[in-house]
Amino acid sequence: MSFFETAARDPIFWLHHANxxxxxxxxxxxxxxxxxxxxxxxxxxxxxFKVGSGASAVTLRVRQVLDTRQPPLNYFYSNISxxxxxxxxxxxxxxxxDSGFAEEEPVSQDIPLEMxxxxxxxxxxxxxxTEVEVAIEAPSxxxxxxxxxxxxxxxxxxxxxxxxxxxxxxxNYRVYVNLPPGxxxxxYEDRRIGQVSMFGVREASESGEGLTFSFDCTRxxxxxxxxxEWDPERLRVTFAPVRPSAEKGGDVSVxxxxxxxx
Amino acid sequence: xxxxxxxxVNYDIRDKLRRISWHHPEWWVVMAxxxxxxxIAGVSLVGMxxxxxxxxxxxxxxxxxxxxxxxxIILGRGHGQxxxxxxxxxxxxxxxxxxxxxxxVALSSLWRRRHRAIAVFLVSFIAVWxxxxxxxxxxxxxxxxxxxxxxxxxxxxxxxxxxxxxxxKRQRLRRCHRTMPLAPRGWRADxxxxxxxxxxxFSCVTTCWALMVAAAAFSHSLMVMTVLFGVQMSGRxxxxxxxxxxxxxxxxxxxxxxxxxxxxxxxx
Numbered sequence: 001m002s003f004f005e006t007a008a009r010d011p012i013f014w015l016h017h018a019n020x021x022x023x024x025x026x027x028x029x030x031x032x033x034x035x036x037x038x039x040x041x042x043x044x045x046x047x048x049f050k051v052g053s054g055a056s057a058v059t060l061r062v063r064q065v066l067d068t069r070q071p072p073l074n075y076f077y078s079n080i081s082x083x084x085x086x087x088x089x090x091x092x093x094x095x096x097x098d099s100g101f102a103e104e105e106p107v108s109q110d111i112p113l114e115m116x117x118x119x120x121x122x123x124x125x126x127x128x129x130t131e132v133e134v135a136i137e138a139p140s141x142x143x144x145x146x147x148x149x150x151x152x153x154x155x156x157x158x159x160x161x162x163x164x165x166x167x168x169x170x171x172n173y174r175v176y177v178n179l180p181p182g183x184x185x186x187x188y189e190d191r192r193i194g195q196v197s198m199f200g201v202r203e204a205s206e207s208g209e210g211l212t213f214s215f216d217c218t219r220x221x222x223x224x225x226x227x228x229e230w231d232p233e234r235l236r237v238t239f240a241p242v243r244p245s246a247e248k249g250g251d252v253s254v255x256x257x258x259x260x261x262x
Numbered sequence: 263x264x265x266x267x268x269x270x271v272n273y274d275i276r277d278k279l280r281r282i283s284w285h286h287p288e289w290w291v292v293m294a295x296x297x298x299x300x301x302i303a304g305v306s307l308v309g310m311x312x313x314x315x316x317x318x319x320x321x322x323x324x325x326x327x328x329x330x331x332x333x334x335i336i337l338g339r340g341h342g343q344x345x346x347x348x349x350x351x352x353x354x355x356x357x358x359x360x361x362x363x364x365x366x367v368a369l370s371s372l373w374r375r376r377h378r379a380i381a382v383f384l385v386s387f388i389a390v391w392x393x394x395x396x397x398x399x400x401x402x403x404x405x406x407x408x409x410x411x412x413x414x415x416x417x418x419x420x421x422x423x424x425x426x427x428x429x430x431k432r433q434r435l436r437r438c439h440r441t442m443p444l445a446p447r448g449w450r451a452d453x454x455x456x457x458x459x460x461x462x463x464f465s466c467v468t469t470c471w472a473l474m475v476a477a478a479a480f481s482h483s484l485m486v487m488t489v490l491f492g493v494q495m496s497g498r499x500x501x502x503x504x505x506x507x508x509x510x511x512x513x514x515x516x517x518x519x520x521x522x523x524x525x526x527x528x529x530x
Contacts, residue, residue: 043502112284114373118446135446141373142284162443209440256443258370 002171002198025068026080035066113157113260114141117235123254125196127169127244129185132257134235139261153261156221157214158237160196162255164210168198169250170241177217178224178236185240191224193217196239201252210255235259287368287376288361291384298354305347306484345392348399351482352391355474355491356466359438359498360387363462366441367455375447379455386459387466394467395474402478418472418479419516423509425472426493432505435497437465470494476512480519489515 001010008014027033036044045063052058060072068075117136124130139153160175173196176185185192194215204211224230237257283289364380371379406414425431442461444454473490480486493508 113369115370115446116372118370118444120445120450122443137372137446139373162441208436209442212441 002168002201004200004203007199021068022077022080023083025077026082029080030082111142111262113262114139115258116261117259119237119254119257123237123239123257125163125165125169125173125198125239125241125252125254126250127241129238129240131179131236131238132254134237134257134259136231136233136235136259138232154218155216155262156218157260157262158193158217159212159214159256159258159260160254161212161258162210163196163198163201163212163252164205164255165250165252166202166205167250168201168245168252170198170244172197172242173239174242175215176238176240177220178229178231179238185238191220193220195242196254198252287380288364290377291357291361291364291380295354295357298350298357301350302354302482302487303484347482348392348395349388351477351487352388352395355477355487355494356387356391356470357384358491359466359470359494360384360462362439363387363441363458367444367458370441370444371451371455372446375451379444379451382452382455383459383462386456387463390460390463390467394471398471398475398478402475415479415516415520418476419513422472422476422490422516423512426497426509426512427505431469434465434469438462438469438498440465469497473512476516480516483519486515486519 001007001013028035046061048059048061050057050059058072065073067073068077116139117134119132119134121132123132158175158177174185174192175194175196176188176191177193179185179188179191194213194217196211196213201211221230239254360383364383367379367383368376402414440461442454442458444458445451473494477487477490489511493511496503497508
C-alpha cells in the first residue's frame with residue numbers, strides 16, 4: 001500500500017475507496033446536499049481518467065460518474081445510512097482550567113504562526129526508533145508580544161517536512177515527543193502526536209520535495225507541562241516504526257522537524 | 263476632525279500595516295518588483311519623448327540605431343543591457359515568481375531572522391539570473407550579426423511559443439515549487455537560504471529561459487516584457503494554466519512587435 005504502482009493490488013485499497021464513494025452517496029442523500037454545478041466547477045467536472053489499457057481502455061469524465069444509477073455505472077448502494085458520529089475522546093489530563101494554555105479561547109487568525117525551533121540535520125527513518133532534538137527559542141514575534149508577560153502559546157504545532165527516500169524500512173512511523181531515553185514508545189501513548197505515512201513518499205521524492213506533515217500537539221505539550229516534563233528550551237521527537245520490514249533496509253529520511261507557536 | 267481622532271486613525275492604519283507585514287513577510291519583495299517595473303516603464307517613456315536618447319546608454323542588441331525609435335514601449339530600448347537594466351529586469355520579471363518560495367523561507371525562519379533569510383535567498387536567486395541574463399544578451403549580440411536579426415528573432419519567437427506547449431516545460435515548472443529544509447540559526451541557516459536561492463534560480467532558468475531569450479530578441483520592450491511576464495505569472499500561479507493560450511500570447515506579442523518594427527522601418 002505504500003507505493004502508487006502497487007497500492008491497487010491490496011484489497012484494502014478497494015474497500016477504502018469504495019467506502020469513500022458510498023459515504024459521498026450518504027452525504028448526497030441528506031437534505032440540501034447536492035453535487036457541485038455551475039461553470040466554476042467545469043475544470044473539475046471535465047477532468048478525465050483513463051481506466052484500463054489497449055482496446056478495452058475506457059475514458060470517463062467526472063461529470064459522467066456523478067450518478068451511480070445512470071450509465072455507465074448502473075449500480076446503487078444497499079445502505080447509505082449516515083454513520084454515527086465518533087464518540088468524544090476524553091483525555092483525563094487535558095483540562096485547561098489551570099494550565100497556561102488558553103484552550104477555550106479560539107486561536108486568533110490575526111496572530112501568525114511563529115517558528116521557534118528546528119532540527120539541524122536530516123533524521124533517518126529506520127527499522128528502529130530514531131530521535132532528534134530541537135533547541136527551542138523563546139518567541140520574539142507577535143505570538144508573544146500580543147499577550148501578557150509569561151503567557152503560554154495557545155497552540156503548538158510540529159511540522160515534519162521534506163520526508164524523502166525510495167526504500168522503506170517501515171510503512172508508517174508514529175511520532176512521539178519527549179520520550180524518556182531508551183523508553184519503549186508503546187508505553188507512552190499519551191505522548192504520541194500523530195503518524196507519518198510513507199504512502200507516496202517515493203513518487204514525491206522523485207518529482208519534488210517529498211512529503212510534509214503537520215501535527216497539532218497542543219494537548220500533549222499541555223500534559224507534559226502539567227507533569228513538569230516539558231522543557232521550554234528543548235524538544236525531543238521520536239519516530240517509531242510500525243511493522244518494520246524484515247530486511248531492515250531503507251533510505252527514507254526526514255528533512256527537518258520544525259516547532260511553531262501561535 | 264480633532265487631533266485625537268487623527269492620531270487614532272493613524273494608529274489604526276499603522277496597526278493594520280503592521281499586521282499585514284506579520285502575515286505577508288514577502289511584502290517588500292512585491293514592492294521591489296513594483297519599483298523595478300516603474301523604472302522600466304520610466305525608461306520606455308523617456309524613450310518615447312526623446313527618440314534619439316538611449317537612457318541606458320546602449321543600443322538594443324542586434325538592431326541598428328534606427329530601431330531605437332519613439333516606439334520604445336513596443337520596440338524596446340535595451341533595458342536588459344547594463345548592470346542596472348539587467349538587475350531591474352530580473353527583479354521586475356523574476357521576483358514575483360518566487361513569492362511562494364520567499365514565504366517558505368520567511369515562515370521557516372526564526373522571527374528575528376525572517377527578513378535576513380529572505381534577503382540571502384533573493385541575493386542568491388538574483389545572482390543566478392544576472393549571470394544567465396548577461397550570457398543571453400551576450401550570445402544574442404554575437405549571434406545576430408551572423409544570421410541576421412529577422413532569422414534569430416523568428417527562431418527565438420517560435421522556440422518560446424513551442425516551449426510553452428512542451429510537456430517538459432511543465433515538468434521543469436514543478437521544480438520551481440520545491441521547498442527544502444532550512445537550518446534554524448547561525449551560518450548554516452544563511453548557507454541553506456543561499457543554497458535554496460541558487461536551486462530555485464536554476465529551476466527558474468530551466469523553466470523560463472525561452473521567454474527570456476524572446477525578451478532579449480525584442481530588446482526587452484515594455485510591451486513584450488509585460489506580456490511575457492503575464493505568461494510566466496499565469497504558468498506559476500494559475501491552477502490550470504493553458505499552454506496553448508500562453509503560446510498564442512507569446513506569438514501574438516512578438517508578431518505585433520515585428521509588425522510595429524516594419525511599420526516604422528519598412529526598409530527592414
